[in-house]
Amino acid sequence: MASNQHAVSRLTAIQNTLKSPPGVNPGTTLPFPVENSTLPFWRTELHEIDNHQSTPELPAKCDVLIIGSGFTGASIAYHLLDDNPSPPSIVILEARSACSGATGRNGGHCKPDVYYKVPKYTRMYGREAAAEIALFEASQVYSIKELVEKENIECDFNITRAYDAVLDEELAKSCKKEFDQLVADKFPTIKDIGYLAGPAAVALTGVKAAKAAFSFTVGSLWPYKLVTQLLALVVKKGVNFQTHTPVTSVSDSPDADGYWTVFTHRGQIKTKKVVFATNGYTAGILPQYEERIIPVRGICSRITVPENCIAPSVPYSYSVRHNAKGADYQITRPDGSIIVGGGRPLYFHKTEEWYNVYDDSKLIEPAVPHFHGLMQRTFRGWENSEAKLDRIWTGIMGYTTDLMPHVGAVPSKPEQFICAGFNGHGMPSIYLSAKGVAKMIRTGCAFEEIGVPQPYKTTETRLKDTSNAILDTIQK
Ligand SMILES: Cc1cc2nc3c(=O)[nH]c(=O)nc-3n(C[C@H](O)[C@H](O)[C@H](O)COP(=O)(O)OP(=O)(O)OC[C@H]3O[C@@H](n4cnc5c(N)ncnc54)[C@H](O)[C@@H]3O)c2cc1C
Numbered sequence: 001m002a003s004n005q006h007a008v009s010r011l012t013a014i015q016n017t018l019k020s021p022p023g024v025n026p027g028t029t030l031p032f033p034v035e036n037s038t039l040p041f042w043r044t045e046l047h048e049i050d051n052h053q054s055t056p057e058l059p060a061k062c063d064v065l066i067i068g069s070g071f072t073g074a075s076i077a078y079h080l081l082d083d084n085p086s087p088p089s090i091v092i093l094e095a096r097s098a099c100s101g102a103t104g105r106n107g108g109h110c111k112p113d114v115y116y117k118v119p120k121y122t123r124m125y126g127r128e129a130a131a132e133i134a135l136f137e138a139s140q141v142y143s144i145k146e147l148v149e150k151e152n153i154e155c156d157f158n159i160t161r162a163y164d165a166v167l168d169e170e171l172a173k174s175c176k177k178e179f180d181q182l183v184a185d186k187f188p189t190i191k192d193i194g195y196l197a198g199p200a201a202v203a204l205t206g207v208k209a210a211k212a213a214f215s216f217t218v219g220s221l222w223p224y225k226l227v228t229q230l231l232a233l234v235v236k237k238g239v240n241f242q243t244h245t246p247v248t249s250v251s252d253s254p255d256a257d258g259y260w261t262v263f264t265h266r267g268q269i270k271t272k273k274v275v276f277a278t279n280g281y282t283a284g285i286l287p288q289y290e291e292r293i294i295p296v297r298g299i300c301s302r303i304t305v306p307e308n309c310i311a312p313s314v315p316y317s318y319s320v321r322h323n324a325k326g327a328d329y330q331i332t333r334p335d336g337s338i339i340v341g342g343g344r345p346l347y348f349h350k351t352e353e354w355y356n357v358y359d360d361s362k363l364i365e366p367a368v369p370h371f372h373g374l375m376q377r378t379f380r381g382w383e384n385s386e387a388k389l390d391r392i393w394t395g396i397m398g399y400t401t402d403l404m405p406h407v408g409a410v411p412s413k414p415e416q417f418i419c420a421g422f423n424g425h426g427m428p429s430i431y432l433s434a435k436g437v438a439k440m441i442r443t444g445c446a447f448e449e450i451g452v453p454q455p456y457k458t459t460e461t462r463l464k465d466t467s468n469a470i471l472d473t474i475q476k
Pocket of ligand 1: 032033067068070071072073093094096098099100101102104106107110111245246247278279280281282284285297298299300329341394395396397419420421422423424425427428430
C-alpha cells in the first residue's frame with residue numbers, strides 16, 4: 001500500500017514535470033524525461049521500432065527489467081542475450097520514444113580520452129587506474145566496430161583520426177607539458193598519439209588559430225541507428241520493449257519471493273532484477289543518486305554546405321579547444337554535413353542553463369550564435385563556403401560529482417544494477433561497461449571480475465562523498 005502511494009506521488013511529480021511550462025527551472029524537481037524535446041538531426045530518419053510496444057499490456061513478470069533504451073539499455077539487453085542458450089525474460093521500459101535521450105542527441109563521436117584528462121585522473125585515482133580507464137575507452141572503438149560488422153548494423157560507422165586543436169596559448173603549453181610527461185612515463189595509450197606544434201598544427205588540421213594539435217584514433221557514427229538496430233535485434237530475440245512507459249518508481253524492497261515491483265502509469269511489473277540505464281535521469285527513480293548523478297544540458301548542431309561550394313575537406317574528427325573551460329567537438333558525416341557541439345565558454349558561467357537541468361525541450365540560447373558561421377570562423381578556406389546552420393538541439397547528460405560513471409550493483413538493493421553517469425562521454429565507455437553489467441547479471445559475479453575500470457564501481461562510499469568535481473571545474 002505504502003509503495004502504491006509512493007508510486008502515485010511519483011506519477012504526479014512526473015506529470016507535473018511533463019507539463020512544466022517554459023521558463024520553470026526544472027532543476028528544482030527530480031529529473032525525468034520531458035515532452036516536446038528538441039529534434040536532433042539523428043531522429044529525422046526514424047526506425048520502425050521508434051514507438052514500439054511489444055504487447056498492448058505490460059507483462060506481469062520478468063527476470064530482468066531494464067529502464068532506459070539508450071546505448072546503455074540496448075547494449076545490456078544485447079549482452080544478456082548474446083550467445084546465451086538459456087536467456088532470461090527481459091523487459092525494456094522507455095519513457096519516450098526509442099533512443100530519445102542523450103544517445104539520440106549527441107555528437108556522433110566515439111572519442112576515447114587517451115591523454116587529455118589522464119593527468120587529472122592520475123591525480124584523482126592514481127596512475128594505474130588512469131591507464132586502465134584510457135585503455136578501456138580506446139578499446140571500445142574497436143569493440144563497436146566488431147559489433148557493427150558482426151550484426152550488419154548500418155550506422156555510418158567510420159574509423160578515423162581525431163585532431164584536438166588547441167587555440168589558447170597557455171592551454172597549448174600545459175597540454176604539451178603533460179603530454180611530454182606521459183611520453184616519459186611510457187603511458188600505454190601514448191603510442192597512438194601524434195603531436196603537432198604551431199604552423200604544422202594549422203597546416204595539417206586546417207584550424208586557423210591552432211597553437212598545437214594532438215591526433216589519435218576515434219570512431220564516428222549515427223548513434224540512433226546503432227541503438228535502434230540493436231533494439232530491433234533484441235526484440236526479435238524475445239525482449240518485450242515498451243516505449244512511452246515512464247517508470248514512476250521501484251518498490252523500496254523485494255517481496256517475499258524476491259521480486260521487485262516496478263511502477264508505471266500503464267501498470268506494474270514484478271521482476272527479479274532491475275537495471276537502471278537512465279543516465280542523467282537516474283535520480284528521478286533512484287533517489288540515493290540524487291546528489292551524485294547530476295543532469296547536465298548540452299547543445300549540438302548540424303551544419304550543411306551547399307553542393308556547388310568548394311571548401312577544403314575536413315575528413316577527420318575534431319575537438320577545437322578554445323580554453324580550459326570548453327571545446328567544440330565535431331565529426332564530418334558521409335553526406336558532407338558537419339555535426340558539431342559545444343559552445344560551452346559562452347554559457348559556462350550561467351549554471352541555470354546547464355547544471356541540474358533536465359529539460360531538453362529548449363535550447364541553450366546564449367550558445368546558439370556560436371554555431372552560426374562556425375566553420376567559416378574556424379577552418380582555413382571555409383570563409384566563403386556558405387556553410388550554414390541546418391539544425392540545433394539539446395540533450396541531457398549525466399555528470400557525476402567524482403567524474404566517474406556508476407556501474408555495478410546498487411548498494412543496499414540486492415539484484416538492482418546501475419550503468420549510468422557517463423559525463424557527456426558515453427560512446428567510448430558504455431558498450432563494455434554494459435557488457436560487464438550483463439555478466440554480473442548472467443553469472444552473479446563480482447564487479448572485480450567484469451573488466452571495467454575500478455573507479456567506475458558504484459559504492460556506498462562514493463554515494464556518501466559530498467565533494468563535487470563538476471562544480472570545482474566551474475570555480476576554476
Ligand atoms: C548534446 C550532447 C552531445 C554529446 N556528444 C557526445 C559525443 O559526441 N560523444 C560521446 O561519447 N558522448 C556524447 N554525449 C554523451 C552521450 O550521448 C551519453 O553519454 C550516452 O548517450 C548515454 O547513453 P545512455 O543510454 O546511458 O543514456 P540515454 O541515451 O540518455 O538513455 C537513457 C534513457 O532512459 C530513459 N529514461 C530515463 N528515465 C526514465 C524513466 N523514469 N522511465 C523510463 N525511461 C527512462 C530516457 O528517456 C532515455 O531514453 C553527448 C550528449 C549530449 C546531450
